Amino acid sequence: MFAGQGDFAVSSLVRAVRAVDTLSRAVGEVFDEIDPVAVGRGLPRLGPWLLGSAPPSGRDLAEAPTGSVQLALFGASMAVHRALCRCHGAPEATVGVSFGEIAALTAVGVFSVADGARIAHDLARVLADCPGGLTLLACSEQTAGALLELAGAPDVAVACVNDERETVVSGPLEQLAAVEACAGERAVPAARLRLPFASHHPALGAAAERFAAAVRHYGTKAAGRPVYSAVAGRPYTGGDDIPGRLADCLIRPARLPEVLRQAARRHAPAVFLESGPGSALSRNAQRVLTGTTTAVHAPLDGTGFPWLAGQPERISQPGGPPCP
Incomplete structure (x- = not known):
């Protein structure tokens, strides 16, 4: 599950990076792909900043040039995804919520990491002109x-x-x-x-059109696995206009409960993992899926997620050594 922009716990990412070698390597690799995009668009290199001895706070990122927060969140989400794939295998499907759809689509190969970063920055520039x-x-x-x-x-x-x-x-x-x-x-x-x-406001039609036009500059590939959109309320299909659907996130509401229930039914038995530095999306999923056999985890919430290589059957069990 890839969350939107409302829950970016930088401290959770920094703590996990220092504790889990696999995640630390994934952060370095992902930002090696993202930082050339950042520099080309006048932003600081984020990888050395996040992995350095004095990592940024949320305020530091907010005060950095426009798009820094979005690139950092996109990169953190992709790094957690990469580390989870190495420890537990690739997911059967992804779920994207608002801004998280960019990472959810990148995770299944629709966009390259570099183009996903460009799209995240394009959205940041559009949102800068969306008062409210x-x-x-x-x-x-x-x-x-x-x-x-x-x-x-x-x-x-x-x-x-x-x-x-x-x-x-x-x-x-x-x-x-x-x-x-x-x-x-x-x-x-x-x-x-x-x-x-x-955001998610019907008055933002012009902004949505600008964003869709920006996304159309990048090439797309067929999704390797289903991508469930909380805005579309369903998994995307091969006939979807992906730039247009991403732009819908600016003008249409995201409704998480039904799309989570769809994914849980179609991929049962399911384990939902939050791929990013927050945990709010996992709390929502736990409430939505109460009474089912579906397990939900936020790997970076500090409660001892089992980063166990090659043992996906133990993912719902506490404890265990970190993935090497």
């Missing part, structure tokens, strides 16, 4: 819709449905503040995401 913000509400999509009406926020839209208890809304900052105030009055926890843009 995103707010996480601890409630269902239905309750979120009611809050938008009560707050008188006609330009705020549901952006992401993470599970039955988490919904993200997107729109102008003033109207988001009204929604947050309304939520507080009704004891619904609300938190503004640290993302300086709106």
Whole structure:
């Protein structure tokens, strides 16, 4: 599972890199492919920074040139994926959520790592022209819709449905503040995401067209395995216009529960692994898949994920030595 931009725990990545040799090597290899793209676009080389003695904080990345955060998150996601493949084999399928679709498609060979990095940077440049913000509400999509009406926020839209208890809304900052105030009055926890843009909003049609045009410059190959899109609500097919579908992430909501259930049914028995430096997506998946036999892990959450080479049957068991 490849998450969007709302949960990038740089400290989790740094801690895991120092503890797991396979992951450390994968980070070095992936950023060797990404850093020429970064330098060519006026960004710092991220590999030496992340692997150095003084790695960046989330604030450092946020204050770096536009696109630095996105390239770092894309690279971290691809490095975790590469390390997981070496330790447990290639996945039967990938799931992409919003920005995570770029990595999910790269992981199955649709894009090269370098082109995936270019696409991540292209998206960052487009998002820089998408004013507004995103707010996480601890409630269902239905309750979120009611809050938008009560707050008188006609330009705020549901952006992401993470599970039955988490919904993200997107729109102008003033109207988001009204929604947050309304939520507080009704004891619904609300938190503004640290993302300086709106996304998954129907008013971003022009931005979506620019992004699709940028993606069309890169070559694509047939996916080696199914890619489930939380925005499309299904796995992609050979007939999908991938640039257009990626651009849909700017204008259409991502609804995670149904696409996770589809993947769990079609690939049962399933183990879902979060391929990236966060763990929020795994928590959502655990809630969605409660009551099933599906196991869910966030390998970088610090709880002792078993990086065991060649023993996928033990992936749901705690403990074990790190993969060499």
